Every structure is written in C-alpha cells, then in structure tokens.
Amino acid sequence: MPSPVRIWSAVAAMFFxxxxxxxxxxxxxxxxxxxxxxxxxxxxxxxxxxxxxxLISFPLAGRAADHFGAARTTRALAIACALALGLVAxxxxxxxxxxxxxxxxxxxxxxxxxxxxxxxxxxRALAKPVMASFHALWSLGxxxxxxxxxxxxxxxxxLPWHFLMAGGLLYAVTAVVAAVPWPGERRQxxxxxxxxxxxxxxxxxxxVGVVALCASLGEGAVADWxxxxxxxxxxxxxxxxxxxxxxxxxxxxIMRLVGAGLILRLGTTTATRLAGxxxxxxxxxxxxxxxxYPVLAGFFxxxxxxxxxxxxxxxxxxxxxxxxxxxxxxSVATLGYxxxxxxxxxxxxxASLITLHYAFALLGVLSLFIVxxxxxxxxxxxxxxx
Numbered sequence: 001m002p003s004p005v006r007i008w009s010a011v012a013a014m015f016f017x018x019x020x021x022x023x024x025x026x027x028x029x030x031x032x033x034x035x036x037x038x039x040x041x042x043x044x045x046x047x048x049x050x051x052x053x054x055l056i057s058f059p060l061a062g063r064a065a066d067h068f069g070a071a072r073t074t075r076a077l078a079i080a081c082a083l084a085l086g087l088v089a090x091x092x093x094x095x096x097x098x099x100x101x102x103x104x105x106x107x108x109x110x111x112x113x114x115x116x117x118x119x120x121x122x123x124r125a126l127a128k129p130v131m132a133s134f135h136a137l138w139s140l141g142x143x144x145x146x147x148x149x150x151x152x153x154x155x156x157x158x159l160p161w162h163f164l165m166a167g168g169l170l171y172a173v174t175a176v177v178a179a180v181p182w183p184g185e186r187r188q189x190x191x192x193x194x195x196x197x198x199x200x201x202x203x204x205x206x207x208v209g210v211v212a213l214c215a216s217l218g219e220g221a222v223a224d225w226x227x228x229x230x231x232x233x234x235x236x237x238x239x240x241x242x243x244x245x246x247x248x249x250x251x252x253x254i255m256r257l258v259g260a261g262l263i264l265r266l267g268t269t270t271a272t273r274l275a276g277x278x279x280x281x282x283x284x285x286x287x288x289x290x291x292x293y294p295v296l297a298g299f300f301x302x303x304x305x306x307x308x309x310x311x312x313x314x315x316x317x318x319x320x321x322x323x324x325x326x327x328x329x330x331s332v333a334t335l336g337y338x339x340x341x342x343x344x345x346x347x348x349x350x351a352s353l354i355t356l357h358y359a360f361a362l363l364g365v366l367s368l369f370i371v372x373x374x375x376x377x378x379x380x381x382x383x384x385x386x
Contacts, residue, residue, distance in 0.1 A: 002180045004126055011122045012137040013177035014074050014115045019141030020170040021085050022108060023249065024163060026142070026223040027149020027242050030231070031159055036094050040228075040356065044348025046094075046101055047224060051345065053102035054109025054337060061110035062117075062330025070117035070326070071182035077111040078175065082167040084108075089163035113326070113333050118182075120318030120325050129260050131318075132311040136256030139307070141170070142223070143249030150242040201331040205323070207376035208316050211272070212336030214366040215309035217343030218279060221363055222248050222302060224344035225356065233357050234292040244299050251303025259308045268378045271308060276370030279305025283364035287357065302363075309370060310336060312377040321380055 002010070033043055064073045084104040091097035119134045145166065152162040201209040226244035230236040236243075263271045282301030289295050313336055317328040350359035 006180050007122050010178045010180040011119050013174040015134045015138040016141035017174040019138035020145040023142035023145025024166045027146040030227050040348050041352045044345040048345035049098050050101045050105035053105030057106040057110035058330045058334050061113035062326040065114045065117040066326035070114050074114040080107040082171040085167045086164045089160040112337050113330050116314045116329050117325050131315045132256045132259040135311040136253050139249045139252035143246050146246040154239050208313050209332045209335035211373050212313035213339035214370050215306045216336045217339035218363040219306050220343040221347045247296050248299040248303040251300045252307040255304050255307035269375045272374035273371045275305045275308050276367050279367035280364045287361045
C-alpha cells in the first residue's frame, strides 16, 4: 500500500484533472455560443446532450468501478476525458458539437463516479474524513481551468489550441501523480443493484440524492451560465465575465479545505443547513444586484454554500450499509451530478421564458430545500440532533 501522502495525492490529482477539464469548457462557453450562433434555447439543448451522456454513463461506470477497481477505471477515463474536450473544440458544426458534448458528458460523468469510488477507498485506507479535501481539488482544478480560460480569452487564443493545450498539460501533470499501485476492492453488487440499468437511489439514499441534486443543479448553473449572466446582468466585459466561475470555484476550495473541521465541530446536519442558507443568500444577492462586484460576491456565497453538500453526499453513499460503493455512488450521482449537467439546460429554457437574470432565482428555492432536508446527509451509523 502506498504512503498516506501518495494515496491522497493520487486521488486528488484525478479530481484536479476532472475539475480542470470542466472549468476549461465552462470558461469558453460564450465563445462556443458565438462561433456556432446559438441562442439561450439552442445552448440549453446542447447542454442537455452533455447531461444525457453523463446519465447514460453513470450505471456503467459504477459497475466498472466495482468490477475492475475504481483506481484503474479512473485512470483510463482520464485519458478519454482529455481527448473528448479536444473533440468539442474541433467540432465544425452544431451537430458534430452536439455529438462531441454527449461524449464529453459521458466520460466526464463516468470519471465522476469512479474517482469518488476511489476517494471512498482512500478514506477507509487513511481512516480520515478526507472526501471534502478531494472535492476541494476538483474546485481548484475548475478554478485553474477558468483562469486559463480568462488568459486564453484575453490573448484571443483559438478554441482548438486552447482546449488541446489545456487538456494535454492538465493530463500530463496529473497522470504522473496518480500513477501509484492500488490494490482496489473488487466487490460484487447485490443482485438487485446489478440488474438495474438506471441506478436511482432508494430508501435512505433517495433523500441523499435529492439534496445532492439541489446543490449540483446550482453548481452546474454557475459553471455554465455565470459568464453569460455577468454579461447580461452587469454589462461586464468578455474577459470579466470569466471571473464569476473562478471566484465561485475559489470559494468552494476554501470551504472544502476547512470543511472537515467545521463538520466535526457543528455536526453534519447543522453544517448542511448553514450551507443551504449561504447559497440562498448568494442567489438573492446575485439576482437583486445589477453591478459587477455585488454579483461576484453572490457567486462567492453560493460557492461557500454548495461546497460541502456533494462531498457529504458521496461519503454517505460510499458507506451505505445496503449497497456496494460503486452502485451506491452511481445512484446518488444519477441525481447529484445529473443535476449539475441537466440543470444548466433547464436554466436555459427558463431563461428563454423569463430571462436569464430571473431564471437564476430558481436556485434560491432549491437552496432552501437543502436546509429543510439537511439531516439526510448524516452518516447512517450516527444519530444527530435535528
């Protein structure tokens, strides 16, 4: 077994890569929209394909992680994810762009499932609650991808060159760190879980998935729409519009790095309730303000709020007493990351009806639901006060 530092670094590197590739894509959505002449509804349809690809991949990824090992499967998907990002940039037309986004969503979503499974194994090997720190590296990677996007936009770098260079650099660095021997845990899913094609959560995991859905829908909306929101609501410049997601990701990194201490001090339920309140306040500030810096402050509060929900949801799933880790994580991911990928197209459709500015207000309602159902994320063996 590798040393504790190497274990943490290997898993964290894959989270950083996954987030970096996603942040690279998110930072250049306005440019993709411009190149292909898309309106809000058209972009929403393309993002629906991105989410659809992920939903298809979740159950397959869960089975692969249980059968081949989460570490081995994650490293293989890392290559596919970097290549798929290049295909998105190289798409010559709308239809080829749609196919490339379906593929990118599939490998991105599959890697989400398997790397969280690997993170659950690492938590057990280290005997420490390190899931939030792995997700902090995802957010750090997403922020780095967004920052590279800001630089590429400022330099007017062509989209294919940007995506290929960013994807190649991110993979080359992280693959070396992730190359550690890992025994894995070959698990057989319960017969019913193995037979299910779409692993929707059930029982206690159902509310875990719903709470994750509320948080990830907001996270996905900020990732895919924050740049356009800033352009529409504050008249920000093209370069300034990339700052929203970078600030949001920075807030998530900060909270996830200090989150373990807060959870130990406050308890899972209280920490989750405060997270939901912070997200709701951030949405209100972003929607009600019409100037750049207050809106950026709103994105910061949203990042603080959403930061701990997904790590807590996946920790709860990875330690579910009734399902194997791969199947349980895939089931929560179906609602959780499904919200991150399917939420943005829903925001796009809502924007075409009530404007993007007010479509964001829907995220505040979902944030308040996190407050109401916070107890669902408590560890199954722990009884916490309401």
